[in-house]
Amino acid sequence: xxxxxxxxxxxxxxxxxxxxxxxxxxxxxxxxxxxxxxxxxxxxxxxxxxxxxxxxxxxxxxxxxxxxxxxxxxxxxxxxxxxxxxxxxxxxxxxxxxxxxxxxxxxxxxxxxxxxxxxxxxxxxxxxxxxxxxxxxxxxxxxxxxxxxxxxxxxxxxxxxxxxxxxxxxxxxxxxxxxxxxxxxxxxxxxxxxxxxxxxxxxxxxxxxxxxxxxxxxxxxxxxxxxxxxxxxxxxxxxxxxxxxxxxxxxxxxxxxxxxxxxxx
Amino acid sequence: xxxxxxxxxxxxxxxxxxxxxxxxxxxxxxxxxxxxxxxxxxxxxxxxxxxxxxxxxxxxxxxxxxxxxxxxxxxxxxxxxxxxxxxxxxxxxxxxxxxxxxxxxxxxxxxxxxxxxxxxxxxxxxxxxxxxxxxxxxxxxxxxxxxxxxxxxxxxxxxxxxxxxxxxxxxxxxxxxxxxxxxxxxxxxxxxxxxxxxxxxxxxxxxxxxxxxxxxxxxxxxxxxxxxxxxxxxxxxxxxxxxxxxxxxxxxxxxxxxxxxxxxxxxxxxxxxxxxxxxxxxxxxxxxxxxxxxxxxxxxxxxxxxxxxxxxxxxxxxxxxxxxxxxxxxxxxxxxxxxxxxxxxxxxxxxxxxxxxxxxxxxxxxxxxxxxxxxxxxxxxxxxxxxxxxxxxxxxxxxxxxxxxxxxxxxxxxxxx
Ligand SMILES: Cc1ncc(COP(=O)(O)O)c(C=O)c1O
Numbered sequence: 297x298x299x300x301x302x303x304x305x306x307x308x309x310x311x312x313x314x315x316x317x318x319x320x321x322x323x324x325x326x327x328x329x330x331x332x333x334x335x336x337x338x339x340x341x342x343x344x345x346x347x348x349x350x351x352x353x354x355x356x357x358x359x360x361x362x363x364x365x366x367x368x369x370x371x372x373x374x375x376x377x378x379x380x381x382x383x384x385x386x387x388x389x390x391x392x393x394x395x396x397x398x399x400x401x402x403x404x405x406x407x408x409x410x411x412x413x414x415x416x417x418x419x420x421x422x423x424x425x426x427x428x429x430x431x432x433x434x435x436x437x438x439x440x441x442x443x444x445x446x447x448x449x450x451x452x453x454x455x456x457x458x459x460x461x462x463x464x465x466x467x468x469x470x471x472x473x474x475x476x477x478x479x480x481x482x483x484x485x486x487x488x489x490x491x492x493x494x495x496x497x498x499x500x501x502x503x504x505x506x507x508x509x510x511x512x513x514x515x516x517x518x519x520x521x522x523x524x525x526x527x528x529x530x531x532x533x534x535x536x537x538x539x540x541x542x543x544x545x546x547x548x549x550x551x552x553x554x555x556x557x558x559x560x561x
Numbered sequence: 562x563x564x565x566x567x568x569x570x571x572x573x574x575x576x577x578x579x580x581x582x583x584x585x586x587x588x589x590x591x592x593x594x595x596x597x598x599x600x601x602x603x604x605x606x607x608x609x610x611x612x613x614x615x616x617x618x619x620x621x622x623x624x625x626x627x628x629x630x631x632x633x634x635x636x637x638x639x640x641x642x643x644x645x646x647x648x649x650x651x652x653x654x655x656x657x658x659x660x661x662x663x664x665x666x667x668x669x670x671x672x673x674x675x676x677x678x679x680x681x682x683x684x685x686x687x688x689x690x691x692x693x694x695x696x697x698x699x700x701x702x703x704x705x706x707x708x709x710x711x712x713x714x715x716x717x718x719x720x721x722x723x724x725x726x727x728x729x730x731x732x733x734x735x736x737x738x739x740x741x742x743x744x745x746x747x748x749x750x751x752x753x754x755x756x757x758x759x760x761x762x763x764x765x766x767x768x769x770x771x772x773x774x775x776x777x778x779x780x781x782x783x784x785x786x787x788x789x790x791x792x793x794x795x796x797x798x799x800x801x802x803x804x805x806x807x808x809x810x811x812x813x814x815x816x817x818x819x820x821x822x823x824x825x826x827x828x829x830x831x832x833x834x835x836x837x838x839x840x841x842x843x844x845x846x847x848x849x850x851x852x853x854x855x856x857x858x859x860x861x862x863x864x865x866x867x868x869x870x871x872x873x874x875x876x877x878x879x880x881x882x883x884x885x886x887x888x889x890x891x892x893x894x895x896x897x898x899x900x901x902x903x904x905x906x907x908x909x910x911x912x913x914x915x916x917x918x919x920x921x922x923x924x925x926x927x928x929x930x931x932x933x934x935x936x937x938x939x940x941x942x943x944x945x946x947x948x949x950x951x952x953x954x955x956x957x958x959x960x961x962x963x964x965x966x967x968x969x970x971x972x973x974x975x976x977x978x
Binding site: 350351352353354355357361365368373374397398399400401402403423424425426428429446447448449450451452453456460471474475476 | 580588589590591592593594596597598736737742746749750753754756757852853854855856861863865866867868869
């Protein structure tokens with residue numbers, strides 16, 4: 297299995313952006329999450345973010361809230377998330393976890409980093425953890441050899457971007473717009489300037505997330521970013537499908553469209 | 562600050578540190594998109610509280626609009642149910658809009674204008690903070706949106722109507738447990754999306770820095786006034802102070818002026834709901850554990866996986882799974898003690914105050930009154946207990962009528978006292 301560093305380098309050598317797909321663990325059900333993610337990988341998604349379902353997802357819009365609530369109602373816990381990571385990592389796609397902070401703290405900061413690494417996970421995106429609060433997390437992720445990904449936003453000052461990038465490893469997550477996750481008709485101009493400002497301050501790859509849902513948007517973002525992150529659009533495709541089989545088909549079609557997008561088509 | 566009587570408030574003595582931490586608690590756990598807005602707010606707050614123009618304007622509004630100083634009432638008949646201890650009520654219920662909440666709203670609304678923002682957002686549980694925000698939005702000509710859990714819109718329907726009359730948009734929140742916690746999630750999401758022209762007027766001493774310190778500062782006037790009033794009336798400092806603790810703003814407001822008076826014991830009363838042992842409660846200190854919720858590290862009701870557990874209380878304003886980080890710190894350092902008061906004890910105190918003093922308290926405040934009954938029986942007749950009567954009970958008349966079975970023409974159960 298490749299590291300994030302290798303995955304971004306390979307995409308760059310191909311002259312394209314890396315495509316990263318998100319799905320919450322335990323969604324659409326505790327049995328079917330891995331199969332849906334496999335359909336993403338088989339159709340061109342390069343790396344996977346497994347969402348850790350949390351009761352108070354502050355940064356998420358209605359689509360992901362809905363999916364996460366279903367996963368929680370089905371009894372998805374942190375240990376299920378780690379099992380999902382283990383299964384997804386077996387596909388060979390670099391696998392990260394996206395988690396709000398409290399479940400990690402409750403599980404045990406060191407224990408989470410160690411267990412994730414043992415499951416084959418290579419990094420964690422923490423949308424509500426700022427570098428200032430990340431002291432123990434930095435030690436734990438370094439010790440376990442996994443990447444920690446922090447976010448920058450259009451409102452971040454240049455100095456702030458430098459701080460966040462310096463605290464990050466693997467890549468820097470650029471949130472495209474001011475707002476919560478969810479499909480949007482266009483990816484704002486703010487994303488481009490945010491990526492430019494970030495790339496001026498770090499050698500890490502910069503991936504854009506929040507709001508990307510179509511191949512055309514992926515192509516647009518791929519012109520200036522190293523990676524394109526798609527979450528709500530995959531979740532929407534699953535929510536709209538009548539059966540798990542339909543969900544896999546729909547997710548596969550979307551993945552293929554996005555994969556063409558990050559290749560400029 | 563506005564605390565002309567004490568005038569000597571020194572934030573440095575009382576935390577937080579320069580990074581917004583109260584010991585291990587507090588801090589900022591937020592999406593990066595909010596960092597700039599929190600920095601802007603922090604700068605505006607620190608500039609304002611040393612600006613004589615701001616202090617003068619806030620003080621003027623407190624006197625001429627809110628009706629400060631709020632009186633101190635000697636509750637001589639209620640005292641009989643408190644082991645004979647002398648019970649003094651700090652009458653925040655008499656403020657315009659009916660609770661302490663307006664102290665903080667005025668301060669933050671003035672900051673909103675100073676920051677050049679035109680819209681205010683609020684979450685509300687009991688509706689008192691929403692009403693106060695809607696009121697001041699009308700006064701200042703600002704737009705106002707209030708998020709309220711759907712369950713709370715039902716049990717506090719009077720306040721929903723008040724907010725609408727005042728011109729605010731009230732958004733019922735149907736996500737999650739449909740109470741205050743979910744209203745805060747929605748308000749945060751709105752804020753992150755519209756932060757350029759919108760201020761999130763958080764209604765209690767929770768959330769990311771600088772909210773806990775800022776909201777406590779705007780409520781400091783409660784304790785500063787009370788400290789003078791108690792001494793004037795009795796010649797001594799109170800033996801003990803009792804306040805209810807939802808997020809903890811009225812409690813921090815009254816505790817704040819007494820933190821250095823080590824001989825004064827500080828008591829916070831959380832909602833015990835059906836009883837801590839039933840799991841249906843909002844007792845964060847006896848039934849929760851340290852964790853992170855809504856931007857700060859504090860005590861949180863949570864399960865073994867760190868998922869927030871739903872709280873429960875007859876009182877919408879105390880029905881919240883987190884608590885202000887400064888309370889977590891006062892708990893850890895032992896400077897204040899926190900105990901649950903169950904629904905039935907709170908309602909007994911509610912009924913007693915109605916009939917002994919002619920004051921209908923908010924059900925939130927009734928938890929502090931029940932605490933005073935407990936304290937008085939422990940401390941005896943020589944004690945002076947200062948109770949923060951944080952709000953009035955107009956909004957709770959329907960809930961209380963149902964509790965006491967008055968809806969079909971019954972009298973109060975115990976008749977004359
Ligand atoms: C009258 C009254 N007291 C107390 C509270 C609880 O809030 P806090 O703990 O912040 O004072 C509320 C909240 O709605 C309230 O309306």
